[in-house]
Amino acid sequence: MEMLTFEYPATKTLHNRAHVGVVGSGDLEVLMEPSKESRAKIIVRTGCTGFNETWRLVLERFFTVHDVAANITVNDFGATPGVVSLRLAQALEVSQNDENY
Incomplete structure (x- = not known):
């Protein structure tokens, strides 16, 4: 099991x-919660090792938009x-x- 952590700057508020x-x-599975900080913090838990760069690219593309x-x-x-x-x-x-979900 590998755990990866990423952070990206944020300007928009997540409400729920x-x-x-x-x-x-x-x-x-994705669990998303609002943060009071101006950033998105993502923790990825995966059984597939060696895909750090792939995760970084996918998340970077998503959080750029x-x-x-x-x-x-x-x-x-x-x-x-x-x-x-x-x-x-x-x-x-x-x-x-x-x-509420």
Whole structure:
């Protein structure tokens, strides 16, 4: 199991928590919570070692567009970069709903 940590500057506020996905073969779980700091902090827990640069590039692309202040935990079970991007976008969309998930 490998744990990676990333941080990106943020200017937008995240209003609600979000939980999307499941930890299962080829998928991942994303937990997103608002942060009072002007940064996004992402902790990735993955069983696939050696993909630090891939994670960095995918997250950098996402947070360049969506600079939200959030604490994010990603529990990965071999998801592809496309699935990672989709789950992050899904979590962001869920966090914008007024309903509590």
